[in-house]
Amino acid sequence: MFNSLRSLNHLLVLLTCAASIWAWVNLPELESYPIHWNARGEADGFSSKAGVAFVLALMPLTALFTHGLMWVLTKVESVKESLSNNETVYLITWNACLWLYLVINIIIAAIYSSLISGGPPSVSADMLVRFFPTATGLFFMIIGNVLGKSKQNKFVGVKTPWTFKSRQTWDATHRMTAWLWVVGGAAMMLVPFVFSMEVGIAVFVSLVLLISFAPIIYSYVYYQSASDKTD
Numbered sequence: 578m579f580n581s582l583r584s585l586n587h588l589l590v591l592l593t594c595a596a597s598i599w600a601w602v603n604l605p606e607l608e609s610y611p612i613h614w615n616a617r618g619e620a621d622g623f624s625s626k627a628g629v630a631f632v633l634a635l636m637p638l639t640a641l642f643t644h645g646l647m648w649v650l651t652k653v654e655s656v657k658e659s660l661s662n663n664e665t666v667y668l669i670t671w672n673a674c675l676w677l678y679l680v681i682n683i684i685i686a687a688i689y690s691s692l693i694s695g696g697p698p699s700v701s702a703d704m705l706v707r708f709f710p711t712a713t714g715l716f717f718m719i720i721g722n723v724l725g726k727s728k729q730n731k732f733v734g735v736k737t738p739w740t741f742k743s744r745q746t747w748d749a750t751h752r753m754t755a756w757l758w759v760v761g762g763a764a765m766m767l768v769p770f771v772f773s774m775e776v777g778i779a780v781f782v783s784l785v786l787l788i789s790f791a792p793i794i795y796s797y798v799y800y801q802s803a804s805d806k807t808d
Contacts, residue, residue, distance in 0.1 A: 582668045586644055589675040593640045593682045597633040600686040604629060611688070629689065636682035640675055647671045650732065662728040670733065673719045680712040707769040710781045714765030717788065721758025727751050735792045739800035742807045746800045754792040761788040 604610075610629045613622025647667075650656045660667050727734040729747045734740070735754055740747040761784050768777045768784070800806055 582672055583648070586672055586675050589672075589679050590637075590640045590644050593675070593679045594637040596679070596682045596686040597637050600689040601630065601633050604689060632685065633689070636678045636685065640678040640682075643671075643674050643678070647674075656732060659730040659732055663730055663733045666723050666727045666733050669723050670720055673716050677712055677716045681709065684708050710768045710777070711766045713781075713785070714762040714768075717758045717762030717765065719762075721755045721762060723755075724758065725752050725755030735796060737793055737796045739796045739806075743800055743803040743805050745803045745805050746796055749799050749803075750792055750796040753795055754788075757788050757791060 604626065606626075609623040610626060611622065612624045612628045612632050651660070651667075724734065729740070729744055731741075734747070735750050737750075740750050765781060765784050768781050771777075772780055
């Protein structure tokens with residue numbers, strides 16, 4: 578499983594880079610280019626071609642850094658020992674991150690494809706609102722589906738002082754987080770189809786904050802009554 582997923586991860590990084598290269602090579606010569614869009618999907622920030630290069634490089638660099646870091650960690654003996662009981666969770670998290678970067682970069686490349694095709698210098702709000710929350714929601718659902726199986730370690734999972742001090746707290750926190758991320762991810766996927774653009778962005782951000790901070794708070798609360806707490 579490790580070798581096949583690692584090969585797929587290499588491919589995902591290459592595709593992420595290829596999307597940016599394609600958009601850059603085919604970019605027409607204009608006086609200015611859109612690099613920022615408001616909540617209505619309208620371009621409200623413009624820059625030179627160098628600014629576009631920076632935007633197109635964001636996801637490839639992020640993918641390369643994530644891929645390289647997670648690959649290097651598997652070569653460190655102390656990390657390998659810690660991950661021995663969490664290989665599936667680690668690999669799926671690694672893979673899901675790279676899929677998310679690829680989808681985001683395809684959206685970014687699609688934005689600039691409107692310039693290539695002679696369309697308006699903006700992208701439809703439908704693309705921004707539907708694809709990004711949907712991809713992010715799917716990401717959380719995939720991670721949540723395996724997170725509950727995570728064993729106590731220093732590299733994968735909800736790492737708080739309380740989950741490290743108590744195995745009961747670790748297990749309970751990850752069971753709750755797994756459920757929360759699956760439900761929260763599904764809710765994110767529905768956001769574009771239920772709410773208007775402005776409201777949808779606020780709801781999406783609120784959901785991300787909720788499922789990010791709720792496990793931390795839960796681990797603290799659960800630890801107070803854990804029978805194996807160390808203080």
